Amino acid sequence: MKPDLRVVKTKRALHEALVELLKNHSLEQVTISALCRVANVNRGTFYLHYARVEDVFEEYFQEITADLAKSYEEPYRHVKLLNPRELEPSTIRIFHHVQTYVDFYRIVFSKNVPLAYYYMLFDEVRKLLLRDTAAHKQDEIDHELFCSYQANAIVGMIIHWAEHDFAATPDEMNEQLAHILRLDSGRRV
Amino acid sequence: MKPDLRVVKTKRALHEALVELLKNHSLEQVTISALCRVANVNRGTFYLHYARVEDVFEEYFQEITADLAKSYEEPYRHVKLLNPRELEPSTIRIFHHVQTYVDFYRIVFSKNVPLAYYYMLFDEVRKLLLRDTAAHKQDEIDHELFCSYQANAIVGMIIHWAEHDFAATPDEMNEQLAHILRLDSGRRV
DNA sequence: CCTTTAATTGAACATGTGTTCAATAACTAT
DNA sequence: ATAGTTATTGAACACATGTTCAATTAAAGG
Numbered sequence: 001m002k003p004d005l006r007v008v009k010t011k012r013a014l015h016e017a018l019v020e021l022l023k024n025h026s027l028e029q030v031t032i033s034a035l036c037r038v039a040n041v042n043r044g045t046f047y048l049h050y051a052r053v054e055d056v057f058e059e060y061f062q063e064i065t066a067d068l069a070k071s072y073e074e075p076y077r078h079v080k081l082l083n084p085r086e087l088e089p090s091t092i093r094i095f096h097h098v099q100t101y102v103d104f105y106r107i108v109f110s111k112n113v114p115l116a117y118y119y120m121l122f123d124e125v126r127k128l129l130l131r132d133t134a135a136h137k138q139d140e141i142d143h144e145l146f147c148s149y150q151a152n153a154i155v156g157m158i159i160h161w162a163e164h165d166f167a168a169t170p171d172e173m174n175e176q177l178a179h180i181l182r183l184d185s186g187r188r189v
Numbered sequence: 190m191k192p193d194l195r196v197v198k199t200k201r202a203l204h205e206a207l208v209e210l211l212k213n214h215s216l217e218q219v220t221i222s223a224l225c226r227v228a229n230v231n232r233g234t235f236y237l238h239y240a241r242v243e244d245v246f247e248e249y250f251q252e253i254t255a256d257l258a259k260s261y262e263e264p265y266r267h268v269k270l271l272n273p274r275e276l277e278p279s280t281i282r283i284f285h286h287v288q289t290y291v292d293f294y295r296i297v298f299s300k301n302v303p304l305a306y307y308y309m310l311f312d313e314v315r316k317l318l319l320r321d322t323a324a325h326k327q328d329e330i331d332h333e334l335f336c337s338y339q340a341n342a343i344v345g346m347i348i349h350w351a352e353h354d355f356a357a358t359p360d361e362m363n364e365q366l367a368h369i370l371r372l373d374s375g376r377r378v
Numbered sequence: 379c380c381t382t383t384a385a386t387t388g389a390a391c392a393t394g395t396g397t398t399c400a401a402t403a404a405c406t407a408t
Numbered sequence: 409a410t411a412g413t414t415a416t417t418g419a420a421c422a423c424a425t426g427t428t429c430a431a432t433t434a435a436a437g438g
Contacts, residue, residue: 002436004434004435004436005434005435005436006433006434006435031423031424031425032424032425032426033423033424033425034424043424043425043426044426044427044428047425047426047427051426
């Protein structure tokens with residue numbers, strides 16, 4: 001059940017062709033025909049794996065969101081998490097992650113791309129919150145709902161960040177998050 | 190400078206044709222050609238006003254987000270707003286608004302629509318928060334950033350709601366928001 | 379190495395896309 | 409009503425889309 005090398009080659013060619021075309025065109029300007037021309041892949045082959053150009057970007061973007069989760073696994077970062085209302089901001093790697101892949105995130109937050117990309121980021125953040133706050137459930141509050149609330153709040157900060165062309169530094173974003181979470185007084189490093 | 194009646198008629202025909210087609214097709218399945226066929230509008234005319242089918246939906250959806258703002262203007266609802274951390278949930282009309290137009294919001298929150306629709310809702314909520322919390326700025330916190338945080342947190346709840354097929358009632362959503370905002374203890378009606 | 383399996387190809391077809399143009403029709407303003 | 413303005417139309421064009429098919433090619437597994 002190994003992945004067929006031909007499929008791997010085809011997908012890699014399409015990935016690289018997409019990155020190439022995105023240097024001079026917006027995502028929605030990239031046609032399937034042009035993508036296949038640049039990638040030297042038959043158009044029929046494209047349809048064996050995808051339906052739209054956006055699906056190729058989505059597959060690529062999946063590797064990036066996977067990196068977000070991975071950065072949380074690094075043991076020296078993965079400090080014990082406290083009550084979600086007192087998240088230790090040094091453990092929040094998301095702003096640094098976004099800056100690392102800012103060229104991708106400019107696309108992810110642009111108006112005419114599918115909402116699916118947004119969900120991929122949101123789901124990743126929520127997954128991390130669900131895992132790290134499992135011990136701090138509160139009565140009367142639907143914990144999954146609360147994580148959707150909290151995760152999307154953070155993504156809201158990233159929207160704001162993107163609207164200002166990612167001018168602030170990741171550390172400044174972390175600092176603001178700390179203040180919002182009321183860590184400004186009684187900070188514990 | 191009145192709107193040309195011909196334009197009004199054309200747009201209305203396209204709006205109605207879109208609603209008609211959406212009964213049996215997803216938004217992305219609706220082609221420009223089919224839309225124009227049903228609307229009895231020349232395809233060239235379509236391009237005089239729009240570029241994509243999604244633009245027609247966006248124009249329609251604008252009327253709906255305008256209704257969200259309008260519901261906040263109703264004087265008997267527009268109670269004095271407190272500190273954003275203590276939002277009086279009875280003034281939060283958003284969950285009821287979403288339920289009123291749930292057929293539209295199912296599309297707005299579906300994966301393959303443009304992110305632009307999401308922004309329209311988010312911007313509307315943020316605008317309301319910015320207006321109603323202007324008096325409660327805090328030092329050290331970028332107030333606009335905080336409103337992006339808070340507005341998107343609420344939209345995160347709606348995402349969660351949509352994921353569960355809008356099963357909860359708007360009042361239950363409001364109740365959960367109240368709990369999250371720490372109104373559970375010391376509630377003031 | 380050789381057979382089996384399956385991905386890829388190239389070609390074709392109907393339809394959709396995006397644009398242009400002169401001719402026509404419908405609206406506005408006087 | 410009439411003249412002037414402008415949206416709409418229909419036709420045509422090159423190109424993109426989505427699908428099908430038999431022929432070919434490359435990989436997997438023994």
